[in-house]
Amino acid sequence: MSILLPTSIVGSLPKPSWLAEPETLWSPWKLEGAELDEGRRDALHLAAAEQALAGLDIIADGEQTRQHFVTTFIEHLSGVDFARRETVRIRDRYDASVPTVVGPVGRERPVFVDDAATLRALTDRPLKWALPGPMTMIDTLHDAHYGSREELAREFAAILNQEARELEAAGVDIIQFDEPAFNVFLDDVRSWGVEVLERAAEGLRAETVVHICYGYGIKANTDWKATLGPQWRQYEETFPLLRASSIDTVSLESRGSRVPVELVELLRGKTVMLGAIDVADPRIETPQEVADTLRAALDVxxxxxxxxxxxxxxxxxxxxxxxxxxxxxxAGTELLRAELSGS
Known part of the structure; x- marks a missing residue:
């Protein structure tokens, strides 16, 4: 990308209060039928406008047309029964009622491609679209068919690759795969997780990103973070594997975290999407704080x-x-750009 330090959000933005309950994850829609379709499109327009108004260089959908970053994609697949619910442990952190895989999973039609085409028509800036990663998808389901986490993940990777190729054809420049599970199931990441992620990104000309974070700023996540000690070193296990992978960019959490910035050295040569905004803290960072977070990474x-x-x-x-x-x-990025250019 020609611009220095291009800025973007990672995933979701708050939805308008007329579409879903404010400040609530996975809130039910307030509209139905055709009104819901129109409302989601309107929210997509608003999200694009808010990002452009803020001055972001890369535009994303803010997940305005989906209730959940994983299950909304799964809702459109065959082989998954949403009426058959089971309680499972999500990322070894909290219990949730999830749908059940009852047969071979498949994708009968595109899921987000129409939304991406709508967003593409709204901006001439680079466009990024996030998809759930295969390992995070299997961690958000009960499997009553495959009996193998790896086998189900490989099936999802093939489905994700179909979707990603069509998103690329619709004008998406950057395809991001969200894999918070990569911070939890480290043995699986080593044995098959990175390979399966590469399968999801296979053959794409668009830039590929894997986003690995410590989760939304909700109590289950903040409680888990409190158990991780004075330094969070999960990235130490995954970054060398990702450095050797075909994935172009690695997205990680930094601001407000206990991740030692020197771990980013393990990605040397890769593009790094560095989290300089703490989403677990409602206080708005100052531009100088953002610049300080970014500047600290320039050594690595x-x-x-x-x-x-x-x-x-x-x-x-x-x-x-x-x-x-x-x-x-x-604003913080602009401060650092000015420093780097000597102006």
Whole structure:
């Protein structure tokens, strides 16, 4: 990308209050039928406009047309029974009622391609679209058919690859795979997780990103983080594997975390999307704080490979807070750009 330090959000933005309950994850829709379709399209327009107004260089959908970053995609697949619910442990962190895989999974039609085409028509800036990663998908289901996490993940990778290729054809420039499970199931990441992720990205000309965070700023996640000790070193296990992979860019959490910034050195040569906005704290960062977070990474990543971003999605935050955080990300990045250019 020609611009230095291109900025973007990572995932979700808060939805308008007329579409879903504010500051609530996975809120039911407030509209139905044709009104819901129109409302989601309107929210997509608003999200694009808010990002452009904040000055972000890369535009994303803010997940305005989906209730959940994983299950909305799964809803469109065959082989999954949403009426048959089971309680499972999500990422070894909290219990949730999830749908059940009852047969071979398949994708009968595109899921997000129409939404991507709508967003493409709204902006001439680079466009990024996030998909759930295969390992995170299997962690959000009960499997009553395959009996193998790896086998089910490989099936999902093939489905994701179909979707990603069609998103690329619709004009998406950057395809992001969200894999928070990569911070939890480290043995699986080593044995098959990275390979399966590469299968999801196979053959894409678009830039590919894997986003690995410590989760939304919700209590289950903050409680888990409190158990991780004075340093969070999960990335130490995954970064060397990703450095050797075909994935172009690695997205990670930094601001407000206990991740030692020197771990980014393990990605040397890869593009790094660095989280400089803490989504677990409603306080809006100052531009100087953003610049400080980004500057600290320049010892371990070249400036032309650094992408300022948020740590994770901002759906649980107030819209005004998310808007302020986007503006802070841009302002802080501009401070660092001025330093690097000597102006």
């Amino acid at each position: 990543v070249d400036a032309d490979l650094l992408r300022p971003s948020t740590n994770c999605g901002m759906a649980p935050l107030a819209r005004t807070v998310a808007q302020g955080k986007m503006r802070a990300l841009v």
